[in-house]
Amino acid sequence: MRTSLLKGSLWVTAAAVLTFANVSSAQNTEYQEQQWMGMQSHVGKLTGHAGDAKGDYRRYCVGCHGELGDGNGENFPWLDPKPRDFTLGVFKCRSTPTGTLPTDEDLFNTIARGLVTSNMPQWNTFTSQQRADLVAFVKHFSARFQTEKPGEPIQIPPEPPVTPERVKAGQEVYNRVQCWKCHGVEGRGNGPSASTLTDDQSRPIAPYNFHDEIRFKCGTTDQDLYKIFMTGLDGTPMPSWSDNIKPDEAWDLVFYLRSLQPMKSKEKEFAKQLGLKPVNPNAPAAQPPAAEPTPTPTPPPPPAPPGSQP
C-alpha cells in the first residue's frame, strides 16, 4: 500500500511538472505564435512548414540564434563571428545576386553544410524534411520573406578544363581586381586592408585564408567558390564581383585560388610548374580586357536595415 502511494506520488509530481513546463513553454513561444508561422519552404519535392520546426529550433538553434531569431542567444557574447540575425533576412551563402534573398535551397544547404570558421556545425544528421522545416522557420523571422521573392540564381557556365594558362590568368585577375588588398599577396588573409575590415555591424571580420582550409564558408566545390565571389557575401566586406569579372575569368580565378589551398590538386601542380610567385601589387598593372570596368570593387548595396552579422 505504501509503495502504491509513493508510486502515485510520482505521477502526481509528474503532472505538476508537466503543467509547469506547459506554462513556461507557452510563455516562451508567445512571440513566435504571433509571427508568420504559416511560412513554408520548398526544396525539391519537399515542403517545409515553420510550425513543424519549433521543437527543433528550440532544441538545436536557440542557444546561438536566440528565441527571436535575432542572433542574440545566450552564447552571443562569446561567439566570434556572431550568430546570424535572421530578422534582417541577410545571408552570406547564396546562389542569388548580392542584395537579394537566398533561395530555400541555399538555406537548406547551409544548414547541412555548416559554416567553417564559425561555430555553426554541420547539421547533416537531420532528415531532409527537418531541414526544410527549419528553412521555413528561419524565414519566418524576417519580414523580407513576406514581401520579397528570392533572387534569381546566377548562371554558372560549365567548368572548363584546368590548364597552366588558366591558373596564371587567374592570378592576373586576382591582382587586377585587388583581391590581395584583403586576402594578401599569397592569399593568407593578411592583406593591407585586412586589419581594418568590419562587417555591416562594425564588428571586426577577418578575410579568408586560402592556405588554412580546404573548405569554404559556402561550400567545397569549384562551383561554390565561383558563386562566393560572383554573388558576394552579404553583410561582410566581400562584395560581388559579377560586374568586374567575366564568367570565363571567374573560372580562371577559381583555378588560381584552388592552387593556394593546402590539398594536392592539379591547379597546385600547375602553379608549381609555372613557378608562380605571390602577386606583386607594385608591378605594372595588367591591362584589363577592353571595356572592363574599373578594378575597384563596388560594395554591395545594403540589402536590409543595419545589424547583420557574419
Added chain:
Amino acid sequence: MRLWRQSFARHKFATPFLTAALVLTFAVVSCSQPASALPAFARKYGLRCSACHESWPMLNYFGQKFKDNGYQLMNDRDAPIWQNPSYWPVTFRMVGLWHRVSTGKVAVDTGTGEQRITSTGFDISGLDILTGGTLEKNFTFLLVPSSDNTGAFHMESVSARLDNLFGSPWLNIKLGKFELDNLHSEKRVLSLTANGGIYQLYHFIPVGDGNIFGQIGDNQLGVELMGHSADDRTRYSAALLSSSDGQPGLIYGANSYSGFFAASRAFDVGKLGVDRIGAYAMIGQAPTSWTTSGGPNSPIGGSGVGNKSFHREGFVGQFYFGQHFDLQVVTQHGWDNAWFGQGYGDFIDGVAIGNNTPGTTLPPGAQAPTWNGVLIEPHYVYSPQLIFVGRYETIRMSRQATPGTASNLGNISTYTIGYRYNPFMTSRAGFAWHNEYNWLHQDGTSPSGNNINTSELLLGFDFDF
C-alpha cells in the same frame, strides 16, 4: 561506482544467498552512474545540452555524430588553439537524492530466516569528473575519474583517439579504457536507481556462472577501430579487448582477449525522423585455470590460463515516431562455455568456485548455459526540458548449465518508469529534477530458493557543471 557494480554482478550470481543483502546494501549506500554529459563541451562550442542530448546524458543523433568525430564538430573550431586560455574542459556530476529501497527475502537470523527489508532516507551519489576534448585537431581524449559515494576513486574511463585518419571519418583508432560501442549506451542511462540505473542485459551472468568477462556494459581495456559516414548514418566498430572486465593491472588471464563488434545503419523516414537498426557481438575467451600460492584458494594475479569461450550477440533498434516519441530496443542471446557454467572463471575475485587444474573434469551432463533477453525503452520527449522514460527488461534462461536445475532459475524481469525535468536549459550547466521508480524480480535466488522482488523509489537533483 563502476567497481561496485562489477562487484555486485559477480557476487550476486555466484552466491545467490547474498543477493538480497547486496541489493539492499548497494541501493542504500550508493546510487549514481558514470555518464558523459559534458557542459564543458557545451561551453566550448556554445551549444545547449539539448543540441547533443535527447535528454542529458542520452545522446541524440547529432550528439552521436559529435562523439563519433572524437568530440569534434569538425567546423575548424575544434583545436584547443581556438579556446579561450581560461577554458578548462572539466565537468563534475553528482546527485543528491532521497530514496526508498525495499528488498524481499533477505536472509535474517530470526523467524523464517527470510524477511523483507525496507529503508528510506537521504543519500548522495558518487562523483563523476569528466574531462575530454581535443589535444589537437583529430587528437582527442576522454578521462573520467569516478568515485563512489564515500569518495573512493577509480579510473572509469581513460582513452586517447586518433580521429579521421587519412582524412577519412571511416578510420578512427582509440586506445585505453572505454565504453564499448553500445548504441543504447548504459553510460548515458536516463535512470538512477541501483537496478534501474544499469541495463541488466549488459551485465547478466547465470546463477553459479564464473564468467564476469562478458559484461558489455562495463568499460573495457583495449583498442577500438571505429568508422562512420559523414552524416553518421552508417557506423561500424571493432574492438580488441583484454578479457579483464576493464580491471587494470593484468590481474586475470595470462593471454586472454575478447572482441566486440558493432554495426548499424540509420534511415530517413520522413516526418517520423531517423530510425536506426544495428547488431553487435562480443566474442571472447577467459581463463578458468589458475596458479595458486599459499593455498588452493589463493590464485596468483595474471596467471589465468585454460581459456574458455563465451559470446553475446544481439540487435539494436532506435525507432523514432515524430519529435516526441521514440522506442529503443536491444536484444541479446548469451552463451557461456560449460566450464563457466559450472562456476569456473574469475577465481581472483572469488566469483569462481573452482580451479580448472589439470585433471579436473566437468560433472556429467554439464552444458553451456544460454539465455535470451530483451530491453525495451520508450521515451516521451515533451520538450527538450522534460522527458518521460520507461524501460522493461526481461532475461530468460534457455538452457541451464546443470541438467535438473529449475529452468527459470535466475530469470530477471524489471521495469523502470520516471521522468527528468530540466527547469533551465543552457550551454553552461545542467540540472535535472529526477523522479523514478524501479521494480526488479528474479526467480529462485533467495536463500531458500524463492523469488526475490526489489523495488526502489528515488527523487533527486541531478546536476553537472
